[in-house]
Amino acid sequence: AQKVTQAQTEISVVEKEDVTLDCVYETRDTTYYLFWYKQPPSGELVFLIRRNSFDEQNEISGRYSWNFQKSTSSFNFTITASQVVDSAVYFCALSEDYNFNKFYFGSGTKLNVKP
Amino acid sequence: DAGITQSPRYKITETGRQVTLMCHQTWSHSYMFWYRQDLGHGLRLIYYSAAADITDKGEVPDGYVVSRSKTENFPLTLESATRSQTSVYFCASSETTGGIEKLFFGSGTQLSVL
Numbered sequence: 001a002q003k004v005t006q007a008q009t010e011i012s013v014v015e016k017e018d019v020t021l022d023c024v025y026e027t028r029d030t031t032y033y034l035f036w037y038k039q040p041p042s043g044e045l046v047f048l049i050r051r052n053s054f055d056e057q058n059e060i061s062g063r064y065s066w067n068f069q070k071s072t073s074s075f076n077f078t079i080t081a082s083q084v085v086d087s088a089v090y091f092c093a094l095s096e097d098y099n100f101n102k103f104y105f106g107s108g109t110k111l112n113v114k115p
Numbered sequence: 116d117a118g119i120t121q122s123p124r125y126k127i128t129e130t131g132r133q134v135t136l137m138c139h140q141t142w143s144h145s146y147m148f149w150y151r152q153d154l155g156h157g158l159r160l161i162y163y164s165a166a167a168d169i170t171d172k173g174e175v176p177d178g179y180v181v182s183r184s185k186t187e188n189f190p191l192t193l194e195s196a197t198r199s200q201t202s203v204y205f206c207a208s209s210e211t212t213g214g215i216e217k218l219f220f221g222s223g224t225q226l227s228v229l
Contacts (some may be wrong), residue, residue: 006157
């Protein structure tokens with residue numbers, strides 16, 4: 001079974017629309033970390049956010065917001081008023097218990113924002 | 116320039132040849148990683164290193180060899196390249212301070228094995 005599932009392979013929206021990228025994870029550990037990374041067309045992955053399993057507070061950073069719900073094992077990412085520069089592949093990742101060998105990436109969601 | 120650099124950016128090789136992908140970081144990060152990115156699989160960990168002379172296998176280590184004689188360098192060698200190793204390879208580094216910190220990625224090496 002996949003540890004991190006990003007069911008949306010590709011999403012297309014028009015600029016200024018809001019869009020939510022889904023991430024569902026699976027772990028038996030009580031301590032774990034969740035991440036989102038952005039991979040723009042240039043190729044390099046860029047860190048966006050890290051949350052630990054003890055902090056379920058939602059977070060907002062400008063147009064970006066993250067909804068962490070342990071009850072549904074989800075860590076969804078919403079972009080408000082999307083822009084063309086948001087076009088990228090977004091990866092959700094899970095790290096279990098301080099172990100880099102247990103660092104799992106989802107398969108990614110490609111977001112296309114059209115003008 | 117500071118950061119993490121990979122070379123070459125693109126590489127074409129033939130089945131059976133040995134290929135080495137280079138990775139260099141200037142932050143003195145303890146941890147370094149090699150991932151491969153394939154469509155439908157996201158990123159999968161090949162090898163990682165916690166410090167100089169300490170390396171360990173990840174999820175897909177077969178056919179790859181790594182070394183880390185210096186903290187700043189972490190080369191990945193394909194001993195006898197196969198077509199299934201055609202992929203985009205990313206090197207990453209991280210400084211851990213008691214937990215799992217974010218990863219810093221290089222720009223990737225696109226490898227084609229013919």
